[in-house]
Structures are given as structure tokens and as C-alpha cells.
Amino acid sequence: MNKHFLVFDMAMFLLFAAILASFLCSLYFFHRRTRCINPLLRDYFILGMLPPVLFNLWRIHDFITEILKLRGGTGEFKGPWFTKMNYLITCDSLNVQHMLCKTKNLFGERLGLCSNEDGGCCYSEEVLFQSVGRSCSNSNTFHCSSHEERIAHKTWRLWVLQRTVVHRNELFCHLCSLNVQHTLCKNFDNYVKGHDFRDIFEPFGDGFVTADYETWKYIRTLLHSLMKQPRLKAFVDQTVQKKILTSLLPILDHAQQLGRVVDLQDVLLRFTFDNIFLTTVGHDPKCLSIDFPVVAVGKAFRVSEKSIFYRHTVPKTVWKFQRWLQIGQEKKMTEACRTIDEFIYSFIESKREELGKCTEDEMNEAPSDLLTALMTEHGGREHDDKFVRDFAFNFLVAGRGSMASALTWFFWLLIKHPIVEAKILEEIRDNFKANEKKNDDCGHGFDEEYHNLHDQEQYLKVSGKVLGMEEVKKLVYLHAALCESLRLFPPLPIQRKQAVKADTLPSGHRVNANTMIMLSFYAMGRCEEIWGKDCLEFKPERWISEKGEIVNVASYKFIAFNAGPRTCLGKESSLLQMKMLTAAMFWKYRFQVVEGHVVSPSRSFGLSMKNGLKVRIMKRELCQSYNSRKSKQRKKKGDKNIYKVAAAILRKYCFKVVEGHVATPTHSIVLLMKNGLKARIMKRDV
Ligand code: HEM
Numbered sequence: 001m002n003k004h005f006l007v008f009d010m011a012m013f014l015l016f017a018a019i020l021a022s023f024l025c026s027l028y029f030f031h032r033r034t035r036c037i038n039p040l041l042r043d044y045f046i047l048g049m050l051p052p053v054l055f056n057l058w059r060i061h062d063f064i065t066e067i068l069k070l071r072g073g074t075g076e077f078k079g080p081w082f083t084k085m086n087y088l089i090t091c092d093s094l095n096v097q098h099m100l101c102k103t104k105n106l107f108g109e110r111l112g113l114c115s116n117e118d119g120g121c122c123y124s125e126e127v128l129f130q131s132v133g134r135s136c137s138n139s140n141t142f143h144c145s146s147h148e149e150r151i152a153h154k155t156w157r158l159w160v161l162q163r164t165v166v167h168r169n170e171l172f173c174h175l176c177s178l179n180v181q182h183t184l185c186k187n188f189d190n191y192v193k194g195h196d197f198r199d200i201f202e203p204f205g206d207g208f209v210t211a212d213y214e215t216w217k218y219i220r221t222l223l224h225s226l227m228k229q230p231r232l233k234a235f236v237d238q239t240v241q242k243k244i245l246t247s248l249l250p251i252l253d254h255a256q257q258l259g260r261v262v263d264l265q266d267v268l269l270r271f272t273f274d275n276i277f278l279t280t281v282g283h284d285p286k287c288l289s290i291d292f293p294v295v296a297v298g299k300a301f302r303v304s305e306k307s308i309f310y311r312h313t314v315p316k317t318v319w320k321f322q323r324w325l326q327i328g329q330e331k332k333m334t335e336a337c338r339t340i341d342e343f344i345y346s347f348i349e350s351k352r353e354e355l356g357k358c359t360e361d362e363m364n365e366a367p368s369d370l371l372t373a374l375m376t377e378h379g380g381r382e383h384d385d386k387f388v389r390d391f392a393f394n395f396l397v398a399g400r401g402s403m404a405s406a407l408t409w410f411f412w413l414l415i416k417h418p419i420v421e422a423k424i425l426e427e428i429r430d431n432f433k434a435n436e437k438k439n440d441d442c443g444h445g446f447d448e449e450y451h452n453l454h455d456q457e458q459y460l461k462v463s464g465k466v467l468g469m470e471e472v473k474k475l476v477y478l479h480a481a482l483c484e485s486l487r488l489f490p491p492l493p494i495q496r497k498q499a500v501k502a503d504t505l506p507s508g509h510r511v512n513a514n515t516m517i518m519l520s521f522y523a524m525g526r527c528e529e530i531w532g533k534d535c536l537e538f539k540p541e542r543w544i545s546e547k548g549e550i551v552n553v554a555s556y557k558f559i560a561f562n563a564g565p566r567t568c569l570g571k572e573s574s575l576l577q578m579k580m581l582t583a584a585m586f587w588k589y590r591f592q593v594v595e596g597h598v599v600s601p602s603r604s605f606g607l608s609m610k611n612g613l614k615v616r617i618m619k620r621e622l623c624q625s626y627n628s629r630k631s632k633q634r635k636k637k638g639d640k641n642i643y644k645v646a647a648a649i650l651r652k653y654c655f656k657v658v659e660g661h662v663a664t665p666t667h668s669i670v671l672l673m674k675n676g677l678k679a680r681i682m683k684r685d686v
Pocket of ligand 1: 208209220223398399400402403406490491492495559560561562565566567568569570571573574
């Protein structure tokens with residue numbers, strides 16, 4: 001009898017516990033749902049919004065772009081329960097400007113009152129006041145005293161009501177009090193990398209990637225002064241030219257002669273790796289060699305990047321526990337960091353030794369890599385080894401993957417768009433013509449020299465090795481094509497920020513202190529509001545003004561290099577380097593993606609290609625006819641004749657292109673039609 005009672009009691013207790021647990025779960029579920037005002041996805045029981053993300057992980061950036069478009073550019077993601085994997089995700093350019101820049105023009109621009117400038121400081125109360133018919137003599141505050149101002153207020157209010165999803169009143173109150181300066185400025189300081197970011201990006205130490213506040217300001221100022229040194233710029237220019245000529249072109253030549261399939265992404269990664277190492281520590285790890293060696297430190301960098309991505313996909317407690325036990329990806333991370341540290345510290349030691357023996361004058365003439373420049377600053381005594389290690393590590397990562405990734409996507413787009421490729425070649429050729437003219441003027445007879453060589457590589461060598469940084473500055477169309485590629489495929493597709501204090505974004509979304517925010521740079525590059533209806537098309541022309549100059553797009557819209565005070569410091573240099581590389585490679589070779597090769601983004605923090613970019617390499621046919629002075633003269637005479645002949649033919653005949661005939665351009669320097677132009681000829685009646 002007692003036993004029966006015990007079983008009954010147990011059953012009742014379990015039933016009660018189950019009811020209580022399900023009640024608490026429902027309560028929590030309900031609470032989560034009510035707190036999530038702008039969900040991006042359906043919030044599942046316990047799993048949160050994770051299931052659809054896992055389902056679409058293979059196309060995660062496109063998936064985020066699609067859902068952000070559906071939700072008006074901003075929304076909340078809630079991870080599984082109690083994992084703290086909650087984010088506000090946005091691709092709204094005004095939100096991005098609000099967070100990244102010391103911005104002032106948030107509202108004015110939407111009202112069409114401000115011009116579209118970069119990085120803050122273009123909001124002008126003056127413009128606002130003038131637009132309502134009163135010129136502004138002072139002031140940051142805005143009182144509703146006159147009729148015109150009340151009209152302006154009304155416009156603001158209308159816009160705010162249209163735009164704001166939540167907290168309308170609060171935002172409107174901000175505007176009503178209109179202490180504009182206070183509300184809209186200095187947001188940059190409110191959105192930091194934060195301690196969670198530093199935890200995940202632990203191998204970066206206290207470098208510029210993870211630093212905030214004063215530490216970041218100090219490193220940024222230091223980096224800025226080092227990177228703008230003419231010595232370093234000249235060193236980078238020479239290093240890239242030499243590396244292209246002595247490693248890259250011979251390796252491509254070798255692969256072309258053997259008819260080998262080459263993974264262009266791998267080649268570019270190796271190139272940028274050697275290049276950034278040379279720039280940073282003055283040593284060439286020779287990753288880009290004919291036998292494609294496995295270089296331990298290169299592998300270690302790849303592993304550490306993979307591990308950082310892994311830390312983004314699991315709750316903090318899980319990877320921390322794994323790290324404590326030293327198992328799985330965390331074990332690999334520890335080993336990789338050890339390899340990298342040994343490598344960097346050995347350089348620091350040998351550099352300190354070398355520099356210790358140098359006199360002041362010799363120090364000034366020492367090779368101009370970044371580490372030497374840093375260590376010779378104030379006699380090099382200011383920074384300890386840990387500081388130099390973090391500095392070097394951050395710089396190596398910042399300059400390595402991003403350029404290789406940008407170039408891989410760019411080359412793939414060029415292969416897919418032969419007309420753009422042909423235009424780039426045409427521009428390079430025109431640039432050579434400019435060289436030719438310059439040489440003619442000096443009386444060097446360079447033109448003749450070229451025609452004796454009959455070989456492009458020789459031509460490149462004679463005309464100043466490969467094109468240098470100064471020369472590629474002239475290539476406007478190539479610049480436009482690169483920007484267009486970076487818009488569609490930003491090497492860093494996501495940026496992470498953490499709010500320090502509560503705030504309201506221009507989109508009206510409320511941000512609490514410590515809210516994690518993801519800025520989707522990838523989605524921003526494909527945003528119709530910024531780029532128009534044809535935002536998914538690869539159109540370099542959108543970057544070129546009627547005057548033939550590059551259109552200046554605000555960096556909080558063209559976001560690949562980040563915006564505001566944390567804008568990429570390597571932007572200008574990396575664009576020039578990429579132009580040098582593209583000019584050298586595409587001038588000499590054409591590339592064909594291997595049949596059946598699938599191009600898709602990898603699951604990593606940077607936007608690389610999952611399967612690489614497998615191509616066959618072919619030598620480009622040389623077209624000389626344009627370059628000779630004689631042919632130029634012939635061409636001038638010919639031009640007049642051509643019009644006469646064309647007019648005579650068209651007067652007599654009309655032409656109809658054969659049905660199904662495909663008109664595609666050739667892969668040669670001159671834009672011809674690959675399949676010719678097949679047409680039926682009819683006599684004109686008149
Ligand atoms: C296509 C090439 C590149 C792209 C798309 C790119 C993009 C970016 C982005 C998005 C950031 C912001 C990162 C963050 O705050 O989390 C950044 C920062 C930075 N980049 Fe680049 N980068 C490129 C190449 C380079 C190169 C070659 C160098 C150096 C030689 C470089 C040096 C830096 C530095 C020093 C920062 C830190 C700025 C700061 O936090 O104050 N970048 N870059």
C-alpha cells in the first residue's frame with residue numbers, strides 16, 4: 001500500500017514539475033517573443049531562429065541579404081535559448097553611418113536637405129534653416145518659434161513617423177528638443193568592438209583590430225604616421241613589382257606551358273601572403289613557388305581564421321570549455337597561435353639585434369619594412385615585444401586575406417564579363433600609348449624598340465617592368481571595375497559592433513547597452529536603395545562620371561573598406577596593388593574557368609571561394625596594329641575611307657543577323673566578334 005502511495009506521489013511530483021517547466025518555458029517563450037519587436041525570422045521553441053540559418057548556411061550572405069530586404073533593412077536575430085547569441089542585424093546605410101562615423105547628417109539627408117558626403121560632418125543646420133527660408137547665424141538648437149520652422153518640424157515629424165517602427169515618441173521627442181548636435185553626433189564612440197569581440201578574436205591581442213578607445217586611437221595614429229612614410233610606400237611599390245615579375249608571371253607561364261589547371265585563389269593567397277610578409281617584416285616566406293609548398297606559418301594563419309569563425313557559430317561557454325580541455329578546433333587554434341608567435345617573436349628578436357648594432361644614420365637607411373619603421377621610431381625603445389607582436393599579427397591578417405579574396409572575385413567577374421575585360425585591356429593599351437608618346441617626345445624611339453621586340457612581356461619590362469603605382473593611377477576604368485567587384489563581394493562581408501549605451505538608430509530600432517550589432521556589408525552592396533534596380537549587375541560604368549572621372553561614393557554606402565574613423569588604412573595602397581596585379585596578369589594571359597567548377601562562397605569570416613577558382617591559362621594573342629606610328633597614320637587616312645565605304649554598302653544593301661547567331665567578344669586585346677557576324681544580305685528597294 002505504502003509502495004503504491006510512493007509511486008503515486010512520485011508521479012504527481014513529476015507531473016507537477018513537467019507542468020511547471022512547460023509553464024515557465026511558455027512564459028519565457030512569450031517574453032522573448034514580446035521583447036523581439038522586429039524579428040528577422042521565425043523564433044522556434046528552444047532553438048530560436050537558428051534552424052533556418054543552419055539550413056541556409058551554405059549561402060549565408062545571400063540569405064541575410066534576402067531577409068533584410070524583406071524586413072526593410074534591419075531586424076533582430078535571436079539564437080537558441082540562454083546562449084546569448086542575439087544580434088541586431090542591419091544593412092541600412094543610415095544606421096551604418098550612425099554607428100561608424102562621427103555623423104551629423106542622418107536626418108537631413110533623408111529629407112533631401114544635405115548633400116551626400118562622406119564620414120560625417122556634412123549635416124548642416126544651415127542647409128536645414130535655409131531650406132525653410134531662414135538663414136542660420138548660429139546654432140545647434142532649433143526652436144519652434146517661426147512659421148517656417150514649424151513647417152520644417154512638420155516635415156521632420158512626417159518623415160520620422162514614416163520611418164520609425166518603434167519608439168516613435170521618444171525619437172520624436174529627441175527631434176522636438178532638437179539639440180541636434182547632442183543627439184546625432186559622436187555615435188562612433190558609442191559603438192565599439194567590445195569585450196566579447198576581444199574574447200573571440202583573442203589571437204589579435206591588443207592590436208588595432210580589437211582595440212577600442214584610447215588604445216585604438218594611439219595605434220591608429222602610429223600606424224597612420226608609419227604608413228604614410230614615402231620610404232614605406234616606395235618599398236611596397238618595388239616589392240609588388242618584383243614579386244609579380246620574378247614569381248607570379250613565371251609560375252603562370254609554367255602552368256600555361258604544361259596546360260595545368262591552376263587554383264587562382266590559391267595563387268593569389270600565396271602572392272598576397274608573401275607580399276604582406278615582405279612589407280611587414282622584410283622577409284619573403286616564398287609561399288608562391290613553382291612547387292606550391294606548404295608553409296607552416298601560412299597554414300597556421302588559415303587555421304586561426306577558421307577557429308575564429310567557429311567561435312562565432314557556437315555559444316561562448318562551449319568554445320571556452322573546449323579551450324580549457326584543449327580539444328577540437330580550440331586545440332588547433334592553440335597550436336596555430338604558437339607557430340605564429342614563434343615566427344613573429346623570432347623576427348622581433350633578430351631585428352632588435354640588427355638594429356642594436358646600427359648607428360643612427362644606418363637606422364635611417366635600414367630596409368623600410370613596417371616592423372623596422374616601428375622599431376626605429378624613437379629609437380625603438382618605446383614598445384615592448386608583446387606590443388610589436390600584436391602590431392605585426394594584426395597587420396599581417398588585415399593585409400593578407402582581404403586582397404586575395406577581392407582579387408579572386410574580381411577575376412571571376414572579369415572572366416564572366418569579357419566586354420569589361422576587353423575594355424580594361426584597351427585602357428592599359430592606351431596607357432602604354434601614353435608611355436610611347438612620352439618616349440617619343442624624349443626622342444628615345446621607344447616605339448621602334450617595341451616593334452623589334454614583338455613580345456608583350458619584353459614590352460612590359462622595357463616600359464618600366466610591370467606597371468608601377470604611379471602608372472596604374474591612370475587606369476580609371478580598371479579602378480571602376482575593381483570598386484564594382486568590391487561592392488558585390490566585399491572581402492569582409494560582416495562587421496560586428498557592440499553598443500556601450502542605449503540608443504535609437506535612424507531606422508527607429510532601439511538598441512540597449514551591450515546589444516550586439518551585425519552590419520552586413522554584403523547586403524549593403526546589393527541594396528536597391530543605394531545602388532538602384534540594377535544593383536545585382538556587374539556594371540563598372542556606374543562608377544564613372546560623364547567627365548570620365550571616378551564617381552565619389554560615400555564610404556558608408558560603398559562600405560567594403562569600412563567607414564568613418566576606422567576606415568581601412570590600406571585602402572589606397574591595396575587598390576593600386578590590385579590594379580598592378582590585374583594589369584600584369586590580364587595583359588599577358590586570359591583565363592578560362594574549368595568546366596563544371598562550382599563557384600560558391602566559403603563558410604568563413606572572410607568572403608573567399610569554397611572550392612577556389614580553378615582555371616586554365618592561355619597566352620593572349622598579341623595585337624600590334626594599333627601601336628605603330630605608321631599604322632596610326634594609316635588609320636587616320638583609313639577612318640575617312642571607312643565611312644565612305646560603309647555609306648556606299650548601306651545605300652545598296654541591308655543586313656539581317658542570322659537567327660540564333662550568338663555575338664560574343666573575343667578574348668583578344670582588340671574587341672572582335674568571336675563567332676563573326678553571320679548575316680543575310682538583301683538588296684534595298686530604294
Ligand atoms: C581589398 C583589400 C582590403 C579591404 C577590402 C579591406 C577592408 C578593411 C575593413 C573592412 C576594415 C575594418 C575592419 C574592422 O574595423 O573590423 C579594415 C581595416 C584596416 N585595414 Fe584594410 N582592407 C584591405 C586591405 C588592406 C591592406 C592591404 C592593408 C595594409 C597594408 C590594410 C590595413 C588595414 C588597417 C591597418 C585597418 C585598421 C583600421 C582601424 O581599425 O583603425 N587593409 N580594412
